[in-house]
Amino acid sequence: MTILRRSLLATPALLAAPALAQGWSPDRPIRILVPYTPGAINDTLARLIGERLGDVLGQHGLVENRPGASGSLAIAATAQAAPDGQLIAVANTANLAMNPFLFANTGYDPRQDLTPLAVCARVMNALVVPAASPFRTLAQLVEQARATPGKLSYASSGAGSSPHLAAELFKHRTGTDIAHVPYRGSAPGLADLIAGRLDFSIDNLPNTLPHVEGGRLRALAVTGSERDPAMPDVPTFQEAGFPGYEVYVWFGFVGPGRLPAAIRDRLGAAIIRIATGAETAERIRRAGATVWTRDPAQFTALLGQELEKWGTVIRAANLRIE
Structure with missing residues (x-):
């Protein structure tokens, strides 16, 4: 139910x-x-x-x-x-x-x-990458982040925002070093992500869903305890191999x-x-x-x-x- x-x-x-x-x-x-x-x-x-x-x-x-x-x-x-x-x-x-x-x-x-x-x-949030990104799974992104500390970057809607802290929790749980690029709100950050200027973002589902449905972004995982009905094919972090991460x-x-x-x-x-x-x-x-x-x-x-x-x-x- x-x-x-x-x-x-x-x-x-x-x-x-x-x-x-x-x-x-x-x-x-x-x-x-x-x-x-x-x-x-x-x-x-x-x-x-x-x-x-x-x-x-x-x-x-x-x-x-x-x-x-x-x-x-x-x-x-x-x-x-x-x-x-x-x-x-x-x-x-x-x-x-x-x-x-x-x-x-x-x-x-x-x-x-x-x-x-x-x-x-x-x-819940969704971790999204540009449609042209080479990362097809969350494990691939984490593997690259661990292999090249400080080289990957993520967008947030501002320092101290929930997308910022969701990404910091992700870094904390995966032991990775990823550069933070803050924006004044979600829209400009996602625009630069779509353009391929950054590697990913962990943003609220209402902000990311239209871009995923429009083919501009690809969702690798959602942060809930179960899949979201709006993205039934997108795994949770636990299903993607990273248990204990829930936002x-x-x-x-x-x-x-x-x-x-x-x-x-x-x-x-x-x-x-x-x-x-x-x-x-x-x-x-x-x-x-x-x-x-x-x-x-x-x-x-x-x-x-x-x-x-x-x-x-x-x-x-x-x-x-x-």
């Missing part, structure tokens, strides 16, 4: 959740901060959830894009907001589990200054720290209810993501696991962004 199907089947239980029945209700529209510019998957999710909040809570969501500091600006503003449920943010793996190790001061401690509300979706970028909503439990639980249940509704779930799927939900307690546990994982990778690679 797929994650999406399981989520949809769970909807009746969510509709009856006690957290939605009693307690806190917002008295004005809820502001939703987005750490990036319009068009990113964070922005899409914020708008999908925001437009339906009124159906569940009686007040709709007002989306406000606040890019800057590799996504940290919006999250810091959320951490500093009043804990009244009127301001939340949509965050991802990079904002919460990577940036605290990459930057000297993000303006927030994800464990102390934020309240996890709900995870609603995730995407998802998940997307969740957070509020300020010290958010009262009644507000936390009602917001979290509302977000999950909306995300697992048939229409919204289909729109999330069309955006290239998979509906994948975690309630406040599960989100808190996930965050702890991810902080440990990415902290280890970042410290091992001696990465720091000033």
Whole structure:
């Protein structure tokens, strides 16, 4: 049974959740901060959830894009907001589990200054090479990287981005030395990759899939625990001979720290209810993501696991962004 199907089947239980029945209700529209510019998957999710909040809570969501500091600006503003449920943010793996190790001061401690509300979706990455690349398998790429340290190069959407850290984890696990070429976003990096100026990239599936389907890039592996339905012929890293490498970028909503439990639980249940509704779930799927939900307690546990994982990778690679 797929994650999406399981989520949809769970909807009746969510509709009856006690957290939605009693307690806190917002008295004005809820502001939703987005750490990036319009068009990113964070922005899409914020708008999908925001437009339906009124159906569940009686007040709709007002989306406000606040890019800057590799996504940290919006999250810091959320951490500093009043804990009244009127301001939340949509965050991802990079904002919460990577940036605290990459930057000297993000303006927030994800464990102390934020309240996890709900995870609603995730995407896996794909390792892609130019269509004309000589590498047909992941093993061939790794063999060449080991034979010629520092000669191969990979593109990322910026220093400290999730594609950057996914590649650093790959290097860490394979014991390879590969040059990093950061770009301002995925599009220019993938354009240079398509042109053959770099050797590979490990980028989010929604960014790479159109180029793979168009024959401009070749996917060698996906970073999930199982193959993605959009690329059924592309193996996972484990299937390709590299077990233990798994990367998802998940997307969740957070509020300020010290958010009262009644507000936390009602917001979290509302977000999950909306995300697992048939229409919204289909729109999330069309955006290239998979509906994948975690309630406040599960989100808190996930965050702890991810902080440990990415902290280890970042410290091992001696990465720091000033």
